[in-house]
Amino acid sequence: MIEKTFASHDGVELFYRVWPARSGAAKGAIVLLHRGHEHGGRVAHIAEELGLDDYAFYAWDARGHGRSPGERGHSPSFAHSVRDLDCFVRHIRETDGFAVEDTAVVAKSVGAVLAATWVHDYAPDIRALVLASPAFDVKLYVPFAKEGIALWQKLKGTFFVNSYVKARFLTHDPARIASFEADPLITRPIASNILLELYEAADRVVADARAITVPTQLLISGSDFVVRHAPQHRFFENLGGTIKERHVLPGFYHDTLGEKDRAKALEKVRAFLLVRFAEPPIVADMRRAHLSGYTRDEADRLATPLSLLSPRGLYWALTRASIRIGGLFSKGIATGLGTGFDSGSTLDYVYEDEPRGLGPGGRLIDRQFLDAIGWRGIRQRKIHLEELIGKALARLKAEGKPLRLLDIAAGHGRYVLDAVAASEAKPESIRLQDYSPINVDKGTALIAERGLQAVASFHRADAFDTEALAATEPRPTLSIVSGLYELFPDNAQIEASLAGLARAMEPGALLLYTGQPWHPQLEMIARALTSHRGGAAWIMRRRTQQEMDQLVAAAGFRKIEQRIDKWGIFTVSMAERI
Structure with a gap:
């Protein structure tokens, strides 16, 4: 076992352990995620007991746990920790060379909710996902405890809740009970914001599990005192993948993979992983989801008058x-x-x-x-856009490439101009486009207001005109598509737009694109709000992140990184032209 650290998205160094493959060259990577209150050392036995000597194992100490820094049991948000996981897997890929499709995740309890949320929100094409007793609904035995925690947090701010769980209710294994009680790295408190956001993320992911198509195995402990079974079964039934397994383990307590009879569970995990790694990666093709798929069905229902x-x-x-x-x-x-x-x-x-x-x-x-909530998400999307615009410009400058920016549907262009103003790397040209004459006029005035006429211009153009986009001059090294594709349900339009951009951009150029994989107010928007298209009802067909990423990849781009707000509504991704 080797001890290491990696820098997460905010620069914090998180601790992790590595068990290299014992047989030489590893066939793949298996990432182990511990349950809440614990740390990577509590899942170390899995690397040994699975008996998969041809694979490298990785186990982190989540932020605020074990030997990783941070206030015990605390993270700025649940989404912050999900992004930590995304950084961890990318770190494994970049340092040890494991492609994401050669990576599997085995996760327990709260770690399993982190993993499921990551797969839902970031759409990584991992080889397999194993979830053991995911904490989709933690049992709080005090009546109205969740509502009380939410109220107290609103009044007093974030506070800490101590775990009531005793080791003897986690496992029947005397050795595991003793080690839990003697472990100085066990974290009893959990921050109220994390507990509440755990529930929110779990509700969203369980309800929208159709978006998850990764081969998934679910292990359910039959005598679990910590979490409820019903959401686990609902999650499994909602899963969108064609390869999925569910195993209920009678008599097992919550620590499924640390139970006295855990060999029964570990054998199921071992068999599932061996089959998944023996076969080619299974990746569902989502590019025709606009013709048949659950988000199409959802949009059709919303379009039906009442x-x-x-x-x-x-x-x-x-x-x-x-x-x-x-x-x-x-x-x-x-x-x-x-x-x-x-x-x-x-x-x-x-x-x-x-x-x-x-x-x-x-x-x-x-x-x-x-x-x-939607507008709060929009403003967070603007923050993420500005951050990635600055990062993209800095990257292009460091690579010695010209800085030529194009936004094909800029609205008034405020977020682009704000991002440029905040960036140390300044574009030599900024071309903003939009189909609306109102937006062109307002955007032109905004450029003049900021004195950028020498480098910036605003044009009326159709963002779905393949040939016009392909002929863009000067050829952009950074193209932006924000808030556009979400408004149009037909993937043929998006493919036409991306094809034009791909032709306009040389290898190494960067693309920023947004997505909306989920929204809590879809029906309100469809039934009560109007669109810019002639005052018609504003009916949105959601695209899962996997669908959006596949459309971008098919046009000739490789996704590099992603941002998503803490509510899981809007994403901003950066991709490289290949």
Whole structure:
């Protein structure tokens, strides 16, 4: 066993252990994720007991656990820790040469929820996923404990909750019980924000497990005192992959892979991994999901009108009426009603995040409008875009490439110009485009306001015109597509747009693209809000991250890294032209 550290996305050095393959050249990498309160040393026995000598094993100490730094049991957010996992797997790939398709993940409890969320949100094409007693729903035996924790956190801020779980309720193995009780690295407290966000992420991933197509094995402990079974079964039934296994282990406590009779569970894991590594990687082709797939079915349901005589039809009719009334007082709602809630004008207003309206009441309504979960996600997407624009420009400059920026659907272009202003590497040319004359006029004025006419220009253009994009001059070294593809359900349009960009860009050029794999208010948007396209209903077909990434890869790009907000709504990815 070798002890190492890696730098995560925020520069924090996280601790991990490596067990190199004993037989020489490794056939693949197996990443082990420990349960909550524990650390990588608690899963070390799995590397030995699985008997897979032809594979390298890796086990980290999650942030705030074991020998990794951070306040015990705390992380800035659950999404922060999921991104830690993404960095960990990329570190393994970059340092030890294991492709993501030659990597499997074996995860327990909270670690299993981290793994499932990572696979859902980042769509890595790993070889296999094994989840042992995932903590999709932790049993809090005090009535209304979750609601109480949420209220107290809202009033007092983040605090810590101590685990009630005794070692004897985790396993029947006396040696494991003794080692747990004597282990000085066990972390009893868990931060309230992590506990609450664990529930939120679990609910989202269980409900949307159709997005997960990785070959998955689920192990369920039959006598689990820590987590509930029902969400585990629901997750399995919702899984979108064609290769999946579910095994219920009677009498097992929560520490499934550390139970007294764990050989029964480990043999199932071993057999599953051997078959998966013996066969070619299984990757579902999602590029025709717009024709048949669960997100197409979802969009079709939302596009079906409701009878005004039905309770739901009446509810949404009243909601639409209340929005129209709100538009008399709120500047933001009025902008959405006038130009479409998906328009560049509305997005620019949301970016500014300054409530305006008729008197104090109008500003209050506008504040509520701006604080909707979708708009908060949009503003976080802007932050991620600006971060990756700066990173892309710095990378191109370091490689000695010219800095020529193109945004094919820039809205007013505010996020691009803000990012350029914050970047030390300045583009020699900035070409902004949009199909809306309003956006072109507003964007041109914004360029003039910032005195960038010498390097920046705004043009009216069709982002789906393959030939026009391919003929773009100067040839871009950084192209941006933000908030566009999410508005159009047909993948043929996206393929046409990406094909034009690919032809315009030389190898080594970079592409930034956004996605929306999930949204908590899809029905409200479809039933109550209008689009910029003639005031029609704003009906969105979600694309899973896997679908979006496959469309980009098919056009000739290799994804490098990704960002996602803590609610799991909007993603921003960087890809390289190959």
